[in-house]
Amino acid sequence: MRQFFKFLFASCLGTFIALFVIFFIVVGSIGALASKADQATPVSANSVLHLKLNQAIPELMDNIETASFELDPERTLGLHDIIKAIEKAKDDDKIKGIFLEPEMPMASFTTMRTIREALVDFRTSGKFIYAYAPYYAQGGYYLSSVADKVTLAPLGVVDWRGFSAQYPFFKDVLDRIGVDYEVFFAGRYKSASEPYRRNSMSEPSKDQTRAFLGEMYRLMLEDVSETRGLSTAALDRLAATYAGIDPDDALSTGLVDQIIYREELLDQLRGQIGLESNEDINFVKLGGYYNPLLEDVNHGGEKIALLMAEGVIVDGKGQVAQVGDKTYVKLIEELKNDESVKAVVLRVNSPGGSAMASDHIWQALMDLKASGKPLVVSMGAVAASGGYYIAAPADHILAEPSTITGSIGVVSAIPQFQELLKQKIGVHFDSVKTGPFAAGINPAFDMSEGEKALLRARTQKMYETFLSRVSTGREMLVSEVDSVAQGRVWVGTTAKEIGLVDELGNLDAAITKAAELASLEDYHTTTYPTPQHPWERLANELLNPQDALQKMALKEQLGSFYPYYNYLKEMSDGQGMQMRLPFMMDGGF
Structure with missing residues (x-):
């Protein structure tokens, strides 16, 4: 022994x-x-900044969901880091121009529009921008249309076709497996519950979608018209006929400037910067050229806190690319109590999520305002439903012209498994109760009329609370808010007209406004939360290999359908009432 x-x-x-x-x-x-x-890449003379932008572009550096187990991961720059990199290259004598190769950018129209504006500004330096792709997704073409020369491979395609919004519907598949949903919603346009109760879009949902897609399409036509020298009417016709699908038509109609192989274009690029035909072009990658952690930061003057709220709003701490109420309430309290912070800019890029979590964050922001610190909101690609809820307390709200916002409404969807359990599986439930609600809302039993009435009333009360929050923050009558609410989605330009936002402008404009409200002349910004480093993500993956492997397998198997799966999972994982944007938008962005 x-x-x-x-x-x-x-x-x-x-x-x-x-x-x-x-x-x-x-x-x-x-x-x-x-x-x-975190090491910087040395930049030599006659360098060219190489932009592909074919990865996800978060607001905050490295704030993306990954599951790759990469031992040498590259950092993913945030949107505002990319803008600063382009601004830096504009004034860098060693950078002679930009080479764009954006085949399949994975970013929203608003994000691409922000980058495009930075490229338009870059051109004022007199430096060149060349663009090339064997296939331009619409987002890639929209970005590349700013270039001095837009080139296409001989068998290439320009995916110029306009916008659409994709709504997945699950009612039939739920019926087949014996699952039903009891749905309660407040707001005529609040269509987040439609995938569970319909097989197609309702007319109110179609009306609001046509309105904001039409406005975004108008903005895209005007932007491309300005740089390509084609009228908006001509561009509309080219989209309607899908002319870019044929490379010769893309050239003859002016969508592109040249049909060429990549190596031939590189020879032209060498001539542009004065290199011999056998010399290598010194391409500088975006991540190697600009690292915000290594850039000189002006710590002089007073501090404005830049709080990035990006992703679905969830209960608890949340994960990467989520806005967890516990995490953000704690952060906001720290900013409120930090005497060095003189103002806060809340950058919202969120479709909403948990109503309870949104309310907790709202209360924390109200407490921050009560401390006397100005609160300014800058809206990114989307600040809708719960995303608008947390924006409502602000002293001043700025949105991009193409921001998706509003969606002031509430929805509850309760799954019912009776048919699945009885008919498909053969499991039966029975119970003894001391009162009509003693068993709670139990998906194994049919919902009683009394239970339905309770949930219907609670959903309506939450909607009225939402209206009240907006009414207080925007200094509007509740009836005025209700007239533009009803769950309706608005685009930034229209949201300004109806009073949901104060001004159209970018993040820099929001920071300037915060400084003005705090009477600051000398100031710097500090970003919260601190970006997660790639090795932290790797460590988390190693500690939770099963979750990481599952995500990798799903992404591999589902491919382009993975976002739809993720959308459904987030909706199913939501606890309690939801303030959530109901759709996914497509258009090559």
């Missing part, structure tokens, strides 16, 4: 030592990789 325990002890000790050694090897490797990831 003593020998057994001796061997057992030796085995455990050996395992412990092995794990200890592996831990330090992993930590050491991660530390080295982290250090490598």
